[in-house]
Amino acid sequence: MLDVSKTDERYKVLFEPVKIGPVIAPNRFYAVPHAMGHSPLMRNGSHAMRATKAEGGWGTVCMQLAEIDPTSDICDLPIETFWDEGDVREHRVLTDRLREIGSLSAIEIAHTGIRGRGMGTGMPVWGPSNLPCLKPQVPVQSKAMDKADIKALRQSFRAAVRRAKQAGYDIVYIYAAHDASILWHFLSPAYNHRSDEYGGSFENRLRLMREVLEETVEEAAGEMAVAVRLAVHEVGGRGKITHDGEGRDVVEALADLPDLWDVNIATWPHDSGTARFDNEGWQEEFTSFVKQVTSKPVVGVGRFTSPDTMVSQIKRGVLDLIGGARPSIADPYLPNKIREGRIEDIRECIGCNICVSSDAFSIPLNCTQNPTISQEWKRGWHPENVPHAKVKKNGLVVGSGPAGLECALVLARAGHHVTVAEKAGELGGRSLSESRLFGLGSWARVSDYRLYQLRQMSNVDLFANSDLNAESVAEMGADHTFIATGSHWLKNGLGSTHFEAIKGFEENALSVDEIIKSAKPEGPIVIYDDEHYYMGNVIAAHFAQLRHDVTLVTPQPYIAGWMGYTLEQPRVNKQMLELGVKVVPNAVASHHDGSALHLSDANTGALLAPVAGTLVPVGLRAPNLELWQALDGLENKTLIGDAVAPGIIQSAVFSGHKAARTFLNRGVEPAMKRERGVLY
Structure with a gap:
C-alpha cells in the first residue's frame, strides 16, 4: 500500500487503486502512450525514461505506439517496432523493471494504415481505400486492402497480442486515434470509400475495429487487460466523427467489451494543443460523455498539472484515471510530490510542445521544464536527485534567465552556496518577459518553479538590480562564476x-x-x-x-x-x-x-x-558578451545559455543544467553513453 500519511485529504482519491479487468492499477496516475523520439535501436534510453516515471509514482506506464508488422512502416519517425519474436526479449526487460518498481505496464500495438510510408520496407501502404498517404509532399498512395489483406491484418494483430503477453505486459491497447491508425481509417467516412461489408454504413465501417477488439480479448484470455484508445471527436478533421455522433456510437457499440477506455480527440494538433491555444482540461467538453455510456474505467488527458483539477475530474465522474503525457515528461515525479504533500515542488508543463517537436524531428525528447528527459540512461541524470558535493564551494551566477536559474538550482541542490545577480529589477529573464505577451502566460512557469525552489534554500542569495562588472565579479571571490547574460x-x-x-x-x-x-x-x-x-x-x-x-x-x-x-x-x-x-x-x-x-x-x-x-x-x-570578455583574465568561469548561442528556452535550460553537472563532476563534462546496434 502507498503511504498517504502526508497526503492532503483532498487528494487521497488520486491514490486509490483502480481495477482494470484482470489487473489493478496502484493509483489513478496513468502515463499514457506517447511518442518519445527513441527508435527500436535506442531501448536503453526508452526503458530508463519509463522506469523514471514509475519511480516517480505513475501507477501505469505505457509504451508508445508499436507497429505490429512491416506493412505498418512509418519509416521517417522513430516509432517502436513489435514485428516478431525478436522484439519480445527487449520489451520483457522493460515490463520486468516496471513490475519490480510497482507499476503496471501497457503497450499500444497498432497499424498506422495510410499514415505509413512503406519506404523503409518497400511494401505498399495499406488503407481502406486508394488514397494519398497522410504525409504532405510524400508521393505515396495506399493500396485499397482486399479481403486477403484484411485477414492478414487481423492475424498480425492476434500475433502481436500474443507477443505482448509473452513480453509480460499488463495491458494491451487497440489503437484508433490521432488519425494514425488503420482502425480509425476504416472507421472514418473521410478515408473509407468502400462498398463492401467493411464500408458504407456505420456498422460496416466499425466492423474491422470490432473484429480486432474481439480477437484481442480472446487472445488476452483474461491474462492481460485490453484497452481501446479512441478519438471520440474529430476536431477540425476530415470526417464526421463527433462526441455526440459517431464517437458516441462507437463507445456505445463496444461499451463493455474492453477493460479500459482511453479517450481523446483527433487530430493530433488538437489532442496535443499547446497552452497558447488550449487550457488545462480542455478535452472534457468532448470526452465527458464516455463514463455515461460504459461501466468500464476511463482514462483521458488534458495536460493536467493541478491536483485540484485532477480530483475534480474524478469526483465529477469525468475520468477514473488521470492520463498524462506531457505532464509526465515535465515532471516524472508529479504523483509522488502530490502524495508527499509537496504540491509547490511540481515542475509544471508549460504546454510549449518542444517534446512533440523533438519526436517530429526524429530525435529523443527534449523538454523546456525538464532538462533530464532522455538523459536518464545517456548521461545518468535524474530529474530530482543531484550528486551531493563533498566540498562546499561558492558559485556566482550572473543572470537570472532560464540558464542562470537552472544552473543555480542544480548547484544549490548539490549543497554549494550560490549567489545569483541580476541586472534587471526583477528575476526571471526572458521566460518572465516573454510571458507577458499574448498567449505565452505559461512561459512564466520556467522562472516561477526555479525561483520558488531557490527561495526555500538557505544556501542561496538572490539579488536583482545588480549590474556587475569585471571588478565587482572579482570582488565576489566566487570559486566559480557562471555567466548567463543572455542575448539581445x-x-x-x-x-x-x-x-x-x-x-x-x-x-x-x-x-x-x-x-x-x-x-x-x-x-x-x-x-x-x-x-x-x-x-x-x-x-x-x-x-x-x-x-x-x-x-x-x-x-x-x-x-x-x-x-x-x-x-x-x-x-x-x-x-x-x-x-x-x-x-x-x-x-x-x-x-x-x-x-x-x-x-x-x-x-x-x-x-x-x-x-x-x-x-x-x-x-x-546576438549574445551579450561584454562581461564575459571583460573577465578574460579570470579563471574558473563558464559561459552558459543564450550568451553562448541564442536559442529556444529549452536549450538555455539544458545549457545551464549541463554546466552545473560539469562543475559537480570536477569540471569534466559527464560522459555520454551511446546506443549501439548488435552485429549479426
Missing part, C-alpha cells in the same frame, strides 16, 4: 534568409526587446519575420488583439515554419486570420526608406507594394 534581438534585418543587414532597418525599427519591455507603438505595425518560430506571430497576435493594424511579412512561403513540428502552424494561421493580421508571404525586404518597408517577390523579384507602419524585425539575436 538585433533590428538590422539579419535573419535566417538575410545574412547581411538590410538598409534602413537599424535606424527605423524597434527591436523585439524594446517591444517586449517598454515600447508602445501607435498606429500600424509591420513585423518582418525571418526567424520562423513563435516570436513574430506572437507579437502580431499581441498587438492585433490590442486593435492595432498589423502586417506580418515573411520571406518564406508561409509563416512559423518550425511550428509545424510543435503542431501549432495551422492554428497560428487561423489565429492570424481571426485577429485580422495581414500576412504577406514570399516577400523579401530590400530596404526601409524611413516611412515604409519596400519588398520584392521571393520567387520572381517583382516589386511589391510598400508597407507602412512601425517596423519590428524578428530575426537573429
Whole structure:
C-alpha cells in the first residue's frame, strides 16, 4: 500500500487503486502512450525514461505506439517496432523493471494504415481505400486492402497480442486515434470509400475495429487487460466523427467489451494543443460523455498539472484515471510530490510542445521544464536527485534567465552556496518577459518553479538590480562564476534568409526587446519575420488583439515554419486570420526608406507594394558578451545559455543544467553513453 500519511485529504482519491479487468492499477496516475523520439535501436534510453516515471509514482506506464508488422512502416519517425519474436526479449526487460518498481505496464500495438510510408520496407501502404498517404509532399498512395489483406491484418494483430503477453505486459491497447491508425481509417467516412461489408454504413465501417477488439480479448484470455484508445471527436478533421455522433456510437457499440477506455480527440494538433491555444482540461467538453455510456474505467488527458483539477475530474465522474503525457515528461515525479504533500515542488508543463517537436524531428525528447528527459540512461541524470558535493564551494551566477536559474538550482541542490545577480529589477529573464505577451502566460512557469525552489534554500542569495562588472565579479571571490547574460534581438534585418543587414532597418525599427519591455507603438505595425518560430506571430497576435493594424511579412512561403513540428502552424494561421493580421508571404525586404518597408517577390523579384507602419524585425539575436570578455583574465568561469548561442528556452535550460553537472563532476563534462546496434 502507498503511504498517504502526508497526503492532503483532498487528494487521497488520486491514490486509490483502480481495477482494470484482470489487473489493478496502484493509483489513478496513468502515463499514457506517447511518442518519445527513441527508435527500436535506442531501448536503453526508452526503458530508463519509463522506469523514471514509475519511480516517480505513475501507477501505469505505457509504451508508445508499436507497429505490429512491416506493412505498418512509418519509416521517417522513430516509432517502436513489435514485428516478431525478436522484439519480445527487449520489451520483457522493460515490463520486468516496471513490475519490480510497482507499476503496471501497457503497450499500444497498432497499424498506422495510410499514415505509413512503406519506404523503409518497400511494401505498399495499406488503407481502406486508394488514397494519398497522410504525409504532405510524400508521393505515396495506399493500396485499397482486399479481403486477403484484411485477414492478414487481423492475424498480425492476434500475433502481436500474443507477443505482448509473452513480453509480460499488463495491458494491451487497440489503437484508433490521432488519425494514425488503420482502425480509425476504416472507421472514418473521410478515408473509407468502400462498398463492401467493411464500408458504407456505420456498422460496416466499425466492423474491422470490432473484429480486432474481439480477437484481442480472446487472445488476452483474461491474462492481460485490453484497452481501446479512441478519438471520440474529430476536431477540425476530415470526417464526421463527433462526441455526440459517431464517437458516441462507437463507445456505445463496444461499451463493455474492453477493460479500459482511453479517450481523446483527433487530430493530433488538437489532442496535443499547446497552452497558447488550449487550457488545462480542455478535452472534457468532448470526452465527458464516455463514463455515461460504459461501466468500464476511463482514462483521458488534458495536460493536467493541478491536483485540484485532477480530483475534480474524478469526483465529477469525468475520468477514473488521470492520463498524462506531457505532464509526465515535465515532471516524472508529479504523483509522488502530490502524495508527499509537496504540491509547490511540481515542475509544471508549460504546454510549449518542444517534446512533440523533438519526436517530429526524429530525435529523443527534449523538454523546456525538464532538462533530464532522455538523459536518464545517456548521461545518468535524474530529474530530482543531484550528486551531493563533498566540498562546499561558492558559485556566482550572473543572470537570472532560464540558464542562470537552472544552473543555480542544480548547484544549490548539490549543497554549494550560490549567489545569483541580476541586472534587471526583477528575476526571471526572458521566460518572465516573454510571458507577458499574448498567449505565452505559461512561459512564466520556467522562472516561477526555479525561483520558488531557490527561495526555500538557505544556501542561496538572490539579488536583482545588480549590474556587475569585471571588478565587482572579482570582488565576489566566487570559486566559480557562471555567466548567463543572455542575448539581445538585433533590428538590422539579419535573419535566417538575410545574412547581411538590410538598409534602413537599424535606424527605423524597434527591436523585439524594446517591444517586449517598454515600447508602445501607435498606429500600424509591420513585423518582418525571418526567424520562423513563435516570436513574430506572437507579437502580431499581441498587438492585433490590442486593435492595432498589423502586417506580418515573411520571406518564406508561409509563416512559423518550425511550428509545424510543435503542431501549432495551422492554428497560428487561423489565429492570424481571426485577429485580422495581414500576412504577406514570399516577400523579401530590400530596404526601409524611413516611412515604409519596400519588398520584392521571393520567387520572381517583382516589386511589391510598400508597407507602412512601425517596423519590428524578428530575426537573429546576438549574445551579450561584454562581461564575459571583460573577465578574460579570470579563471574558473563558464559561459552558459543564450550568451553562448541564442536559442529556444529549452536549450538555455539544458545549457545551464549541463554546466552545473560539469562543475559537480570536477569540471569534466559527464560522459555520454551511446546506443549501439548488435552485429549479426
